[in-house]
Amino acid sequence: MNLATYFMEATYLIASILFVLALKGMSHPETARRGMFLAEGGMFAAIVGTLVGQHIVTWVWIIAGLTLGSIIGAWMAIWVPMTAMPQRTALSHAFGALAAALVGVGEFLVHANEMSVVTRGALGFEVMLGALTTTGSLIAAGKLQGVIYGKPVQFRGQSALNLCIFLAMMGCFAYFWIHPESASIFYSMLGIAFVFGVMLVIPIGSADMPVVMSLLNSYAGLAAAATGFVLGNNVLIIAGTLDGFSGFILSVLMCKAMNRSITNVLFGGFGAVVAEATSNAGGVMREISLDDAAMQLAFASRVVFVPGYGLATAQAQHAVRELAELLEGRGVTVKYAIHPVAGRMPGHMNVLLAEANVPYSSLYEMEQINPEFPSTDVAVVIGANDVVNPDARDNPKSLIAGMPILEVDRAKSVIVLKRGQGRGFSGLENPLFFKACTSMLYGDAKSSLSHLAQAVQHV
Ligand code: NAP
Numbered sequence: 001m002n003l004a005t006y007f008m009e010a011t012y013l014i015a016s017i018l019f020v021l022a023l024k025g026m027s028h029p030e031t032a033r034r035g036m037f038l039a040e041g042g043m044f045a046a047i048v049g050t051l052v053g054q055h056i057v058t059w060v061w062i063i064a065g066l067t068l069g070s071i072i073g074a075w076m077a078i079w080v081p082m083t084a085m086p087q088r089t090a091l092s093h094a095f096g097a098l099a100a101a102l103v104g105v106g107e108f109l110v111h112a113n114e115m116s117v118v119t120r121g122a123l124g125f126e127v128m129l130g131a132l133t134t135t136g137s138l139i140a141a142g143k144l145q146g147v148i149y150g151k152p153v154q155f156r157g158q159s160a161l162n163l164c165i166f167l168a169m170m171g172c173f174a175y176f177w178i179h180p181e182s183a184s185i186f187y188s189m190l191g192i193a194f195v196f197g198v199m200l201v202i203p204i205g206s207a208d209m210p211v212v213m214s215l216l217n218s219y220a221g222l223a224a225a226a227t228g229f230v231l232g233n234n235v236l237i238i239a240g241t242l243d244g245f246s247g248f249i250l251s252v253l254m255c256k257a258m259n260r261s262i263t264n265v266l267f268g269g270f271g272a273v274v275a276e277a278t279s280n281a282g283g284v285m286r287e288i289s290l291d292d293a294a295m296q297l298a299f300a301s302r303v304v305f306v307p308g309y310g311l312a313t314a315q316a317q318h319a320v321r322e323l324a325e326l327l328e329g330r331g332v333t334v335k336y337a338i339h340p341v342a343g344r345m346p347g348h349m350n351v352l353l354a355e356a357n358v359p360y361s362s363l364y365e366m367e368q369i370n371p372e373f374p375s376t377d378v379a380v381v382i383g384a385n386d387v388v389n390p391d392a393r394d395n396p397k398s399l400i401a402g403m404p405i406l407e408v409d410r411a412k413s414v415i416v417l418k419r420g421q422g423r424g425f426s427g428l429e430n431p432l433f434f435k436a437c438t439s440m441l442y443g444d445a446k447s448s449l450s451h452l453a454q455a456v457q458h459v
Contacts, residue, residue, distance in 0.1 A: 004052055004053050005053055007049065007052050007053060008049040008050065008052060008053020008054070009049075009053070009234075010049070011045045011046065011048055011049025011052075011053075012045075012046065012049050012233075012234050012235040014042075014045045015042040015043070015045040015046040015049065015235050015239070016042070016234070016235055016238040016239070017042075018038045018039065018041050018042030018045065019038075019039060019042045019238065019239050019242055020242065021035075021038050022035045022036070022038035022039035022042060023035065023242060023246060025038055026039075029347070029350040029354060029360055029363070030360050032347075032350075032354075042239075046235045046239070049235070050233075076088055076091075076092075081315075082312065082315070082351070082352065082355070083312050083313055083315075083344075084144075084145070085345060086144050086209065086210055086213060086344055086345045087140075087141040087142075087144035087145045088141075089213060089217075089345070090137045090138075090140040090141035090144060090209070090213050090216070091137070091138075091141050093133060093137040093213065093216050093217055093220045094133070094134050094135075094137035094138045094141065096133075096220045096223075096224065097129070097130045097131070097133035097134045097137060097216075097219070097220040097223055098130065098134040099130075100126055100127075100129070100130035100220070100223035100224050100226070100227045101126070101127050101130030101131045101134060101190070101193075101223070102130075103126070103227050103230075103231070104123055104126040104127035104130060104226075104227065104230065105127065105190070107123055107230050107231070108123060108127070108180075108183075108186055112180045112181065112186075113180060113181060115180065115230075117177070118229070119229065119230055120176070120177055120180050121177055122226045122227075122229035122230050123226070123230045124173045124176050124177055124189065125173075125222075125223075125226045126223050126226035126227050126229075126230060127186075127189065127190055127193065128169060128173060128189060128190075128193045129193075129219050129220075129222055129223035129226065130193075130220075130223040130227075131190050131193035131194045131197065132193045132194070132196045132197035132200065132219070133197060133216050133219040133220045133223060134194065134197060135194045135195070135197030135198045135201075136197035136198070136200050136201045136212075136216050136219075137197075137213070137216050137220075139197070139198055139201040139202060140201055140209050140212055140213050140216065143201075143205075143206040143209055144206055144209050146206075150205060150206030151205055151206075152202075152203050152204055152205040153202040153203055154203050158199075158203060161199070162196075162199050162200070165192060165195060165196050165199055166196060168192050169189060169192040169193055169196055172185050172186075172188045172189035172192060173189055176189055204265070208265050210254065210344055210345050210346070211251050211254050211255060211258075211262075211265045212265070214247050214248075214250040214251040214254065214346075215247065215248070215251045215262075216247075217243065217247035217250075218243070218244045218245070218246075218247030218248040218251065219244075219247075220243065220247075221239075221240045221241065221242070221243025221244030221245070221246075221247055222240060222241075222244040223240070224236055224239065224240030224243065224244075225237050225239075225240030225241045225243075225244060226240070227240070228240055250346060253340070253346075254340075254341060254346060257339075257340040257341045257403075257404065258341055258400070258403050259392075259400070259401070259402035259403040259404070260403075282431070282434060283434040284434065285421075285433050285434060285438075285440050286438065286439045286440065287439065287440050287441075287442065288415060288439035288440065288441055290441065290448075290451050290452065290455050291455055292439075293415050293439070293441050293452060293455075294452050294455030294456045294458075294459055295459055296377075296378050296413060296415065297323075297327060297332070297378055297380070297415075297452065297456060298327070298330060298332075298456050298459040299459075300327075300332055300377035300378045301331075301332060301333060301377055302332070302333045302335075302372075302375060302376045302377050302378075303324075303327055303332050303333070303334050303335075303376070303377065303378050303379075303380065304334075304335045304336070304337050304364075304369060304372070304373070304376045304378075304379045304380070304408075304411065305320055305324065305334065305335070305336045305337070305380050305382060306336075306337045306339075306379055306380065306381045306382065306384050306387075306388060306406055306408055307320065307336065307338075307342060307343075307349045307352070307353070307382045307383065307384060308339075308342045308343065308349075308381070308382065308383045308384020308385060308386075308387055308388075308424075309342065309343050309344055309348075309383055309384070309385075309424070309425065310382060310383010310384065310385075310417070310418055310419075310445050311343075311349070311352065311382045311383045311384075311445055312343050312344070312348060312349075312352055312383070313383065313445075314383060314444050314445035314446040314447075315446060316382060316383070316444075316445040316446035316449050317352040317353055317355060317356035317358070318356045319445075319446050319449035319450050319453070320353075320356070320358075320382060320449050321353070321356040321357065321358050322449075322450075322453050323449050323452055323453040323456065324336075324358070324362075326453055326456050326457065327456065330456075334362065335362055335363075335364050335369065335372070336349075336353060336358060336362050336363045336364065337364055337366065337369040337379075337406050337408075338350060338363050338364065338365055338366070339366050339384070339387035339388075339404075339405070339406050340365075340366065340404075341387065342384055342387045344425075350363065366404060366405075366406055369406065370406065370407050370410075373406075373407050373408060373410040373411045374410045374411070376411040376412065377411070377412050377413060378411065378412070378413045378414070378415060379408040379411035379413070379414045379415070380414075380415050380417065381408055381414060381415070381416040381417065381418075381432075382417045382445050382449070383417060383418060383445045384406075384424075385418070385423065385424030385425075385430055386400060386403070386424040386425055386426045386428070386430075387405055387406055388405055388406050388408045388409075388430070388432055389405060389424070389426075389428065389430045389431070389432060390405065390407070390409045390430075390431055390432055390435075391428065391430070391431055392404070392405045393405055393407070394431075398428065399426055399428055400426050400428060408432065409432050409435055409437065409438070411437070412437065413437055413439075414432065414435070414437050414438040414439070415438075415439055415440075415441055416432070416433060416438060416439070416440050416441065417441050417443070417445050417448045417449070418440070418442065418445070419442060419443060419444055420442060
C-alpha cells in the first residue's frame with residue numbers, strides 16, 4: 001500500500017467512527033446538534049480520503065459536481081421551510097438513490113465482464129434498490145408537497161400486477177447475475193425497478209408518507225452499502241448499512257407509536273377507509289373567549305402545553321415559548337408534552353421547540369407526562385388532534401384504536417387552539433373537543449398564542 005492508500009483507509013476509519021458517534025448523538029434532542037456536526041465531519045473525512053486515495057480521472061467533473069451539489073444543498077437548507085422538511089428529505093433520498101443507481105450503471109459499462117459472482121450480485125442489488133428508491137421517493141415528495149394526488153391510489157388487481165412487476169424485476173436480476181454481458185436485460189431490470197418504485201408508493205396515502213420515507217431511506221442506505229461492495233469501498237459499506245438499518249428501526253418505531261403494522265402502512269391504504277370508521281364524538285363544542293382563556297392560564301398553578309402539527313404549520317413555536325415564559329414569571333409551572341408522532345416527522349416537535357430555545361428540561365415524553373394530567377389545571381392543545389384523541393383509548397372500533405395518546409382529557413381543564421372544525425391526519429372526529437372539560441379557542445395557533453400572551457399581561 002502506498003501513502004495515499006494508508007491515508008484513505010485512515011480517513012475511512014475516522015469517518016466510520018464519526019458516523020457511529022453521530023447516530024448515538026442524534027438519539028437524544030440535547031445531543032442531536034452535536035450528532036449532526038459529527039456526521040458532517042464524517043462525510044467530509046470520507047470525501048477527502050476518497051479524493052486523495054483514489055485515482056482521479058478528471059477533476060473537472062468532481063469540482064463541477066461539488067459546486068452544483070453544494071449550491072442546491074445550501075439553497076434547500078436555507079429556503080425550504082420546516083413544514084416542508086419531510087418532502088425535502090424525500091428529495092434527498094431520491095438524489096442519493098439515483099447516485100447509487102448511476103454508479104451501478106457506470107460499473108456495468110466498465111467492468112461487468114470482469115466482476116466476481118458476488119460483486120455482480122451486489123451490482124444488481126444496488127441498481128434495483130437505487131432505481132426503485134429514486135422513483136418511490138419522488139412520488140413520496142410529490143404526495144407530501146401536494147403536487148401529486150395524495151390519497152391512496154388503489155384498484156382491482158393491483159397486488160397481482162405489483163407481484164408480476166416484482167417477479168419480472170427479479171427475473172432480470174437473476175438472468176443478469178448469470179449472464180453479465182446482457183445489456184438489454186440489465187437495462188430492463190433498471191427500467192422495471194423505476195416502475196416498481198412508483199407502484200410501491202402510489203397505493204399509500206400522503207398521511208403515511210413519513211413511514212414510507214424512512215423505509216425508502218433504509219433502501220437508499222442498503223443501495224449505498226451494495227455500491228460499497230461493488231467498488232470495494234469500506235466506508236460506503238459501513239455508512240450504507242448504518243443508514244439502512246437505522247431507517248428500518250425508525251419505521252418500526254413510528255408504526256409502533258401509531259399502533260400500526262408495517263404491512264398495514266404499506267398495503268392498508270390508510271385514509272381510504274376513514275368514512276367507515278366509527279367515532280364516539282358527538283354533542284356541541286364550547287367556545288371560550290380570549291380573556292377567559294387568559295384568566296384560566298394566569299391563575300393556574302400547573303399548565304401543560306401539547307403541541308401538534310398545527311403548531312408547525314402556524315410556526316407558533318416562538319409564540320408558545322413567550323407565553324410560557326410569561327406564565328412562569330407569574331409562578332405557574334409550565335411543561336410541554338411531546339407525543340412521539342406529533343406533527344409529520346419523527347422529532348418534529350422537539351426540533352421546533354428547540355429552534356425557539358425552549359429548554360429540554362421542560363419537554364416531557366408521553367409516558368412521563370400522562371400520570372401528571374389529573375393534577376394539571378390547564379392543558380393547552382396547540383394544533384394537535386389525533387395524538388390527543390381519547391377514542392384511541394376508549395373506542396375499540398376507532399381507526400386509531402390502541403394508538404398511545406396524551407391523556408389531556410384527564411386534566412382539570414383543556415383549551416384547544418385550532419382554526420376551526422378541521423380534522424387531523426387520520427381524518428377522524430375527536431370526542432375530546434366535545435367534552436365538558438374542553439373549550440375551543442379558534443384561530444391560527446400563532447396569533448391565538450400571541451393574543452393570549454397580551455391578555456395574560458393584562459390580568
Ligand atoms: P393532526 O392530528 O394532524 O392535527 C392537526 C390539527 O392542527 C388539525 O386538526 C388542524 O385543525 C390544526 N391546525 C392546522 N393548522 C393550524 C394552524 N395554523 N393553527 C392552529 N391549528 C391548526 O396532528 P397531531 O395531533 O400532531 O397528530 C399527528 C398525526 O400525524 C398522527 O395521527 C400521527 O400518527 C401522524 N403521523 C405522524 C408522523 C410523525 O413522524 N410525526 C408520521 C406519520 C404519521 P384545523 O384545521 O381546525 O385548524
